Amino acid sequence: MPSVLDVAGLSPDTCAGLLGINPRVLKEWSAGQSALPPSVSARLAAILGVGEDELQPSRAGEEPEVPAVWFKFRGPRLSETDRECVFLVRQLALYAIRLEAIRGESPTGWETLFRAIREAVTSDLSPKEQGRVAARVFRSNRGLDVGQTALGDVLRGQLRNLGVVVVESPLATSSIEGFAFVSGRDPARRPCVYANSHSSTWFRRNVVLAHELCHLVFDADSEGASVDLVESHETSVSEIRAEAFALEALVPKRVLLHLAAHAKVSWQALDLDGLARLVAATEVEHRAVLRAAKLAGVITAEQADALVTEDVMPLVRRYSDHALTAAEFIKKNPEHVTSEWREKRNTTIPRLPLRLPVGYVRSVVEAERALEVSPARAAALLMIDERTYRQRFNVAEAWGDE
Numbered sequence: 001m002p003s004v005l006d007v008a009g010l011s012p013d014t015c016a017g018l019l020g021i022n023p024r025v026l027k028e029w030s031a032g033q034s035a036l037p038p039s040v041s042a043r044l045a046a047i048l049g050v051g052e053d054e055l056q057p058s059r060a061g062e063e064p065e066v067p068a069v070w071f072k073f074r075g076p077r078l079s080e081t082d083r084e085c086v087f088l089v090r091q092l093a094l095y096a097i098r099l100e101a102i103r104g105e106s107p108t109g110w111e112t113l114f115r116a117i118r119e120a121v122t123s124d125l126s127p128k129e130q131g132r133v134a135a136r137v138f139r140s141n142r143g144l145d146v147g148q149t150a151l152g153d154v155l156r157g158q159l160r161n162l163g164v165v166v167v168e169s170p171l172a173t174s175s176i177e178g179f180a181f182v183s184g185r186d187p188a189r190r191p192c193v194y195a196n197s198h199s200s201t202w203f204r205r206n207v208v209l210a211h212e213l214c215h216l217v218f219d220a221d222s223e224g225a226s227v228d229l230v231e232s233h234e235t236s237v238s239e240i241r242a243e244a245f246a247l248e249a250l251v252p253k254r255v256l257l258h259l260a261a262h263a264k265v266s267w268q269a270l271d272l273d274g275l276a277r278l279v280a281a282t283e284v285e286h287r288a289v290l291r292a293a294k295l296a297g298v299i300t301a302e303q304a305d306a307l308v309t310e311d312v313m314p315l316v317r318r319y320s321d322h323a324l325t326a327a328e329f330i331k332k333n334p335e336h337v338t339s340e341w342r343e344k345r346n347t348t349i350p351r352l353p354l355r356l357p358v359g360y361v362r363s364v365v366e367a368e369r370a371l372e373v374s375p376a377r378a379a380a381l382l383m384i385d386e387r388t389y390r391q392r393f394n395v396a397e398a399w400g401d402e
Contacts, residue, residue: 073179
């Protein structure tokens, strides 16, 4: 087992901290001094993407076959903290699959959608056109071409309805902006997308999530994972395709022009305030708006260059609540305190906190309320201790055991 962890870039102590177990216990298991419990063995194998037999101490001297996903998270610009985040997202995907089994759910729409997109995209198209065609299939398949509205508020829900695990959580010291991979093995597989929410706006993360979705469709199976770094200027086929996909999925020309007309924006005299109104209307960051407008031929390259480095967010705050901080939003909209589940999404067991998706947290709590899982099991699915679970969700009163 230590060799598997080493190749994955995780120390035994780190792995123990992520699993919420005593490091001494993990070392005893790896040394063959005690048996690896089946529940832990199954969980660790699924997270690492290896067979359970590869975790046995007798295999320690053999060179393990490591899934491609871990090779993607090596290199001088990536750290063990980055790999810890990958570990936790893969653990969340495993828990999501288990929760669905408990609740009798099985969202598999992503496989049908991904197959439809790949069948529509031919190799003779340019990378940009591949991205645009793929985005049109995505919008049509999900019924998003009805009306000409922005997708930022519905994008996450659309992905989760398909069965995609969507995680937005802060990694303060990381250079990662987003990553994507498919976790698990047939028949239990789940695509996962992650966007780093540290120092990132909601408008930027909409672009990142759409970008990573394209990587899921085209690159996850062949490359194991995609990793996009902050301020990366990679010009590979996959990156060009993903950027084109994000623009066409979120701000196709007809939607951009409709929203601009509704916001009373003058393309000829586009200024910072007009750009702020476009960001609020399209629900994507200003750089994406400018790229889309330039591609649509409604502004010149000179106009885009003049505005691309400007700080537009202070003005966006006038037009969209999504530009507010969480505290500012709740102060302005106190009725959303409960629905936002503020402070109820953070894990406590792993040494690296992860901010879980609201929909997932709600589903776990609903399962516990319906007596489908115990409070202890619900706590484990949320990666928090049982006492914290009971305090957060008032379980003692609901169960009448105190």
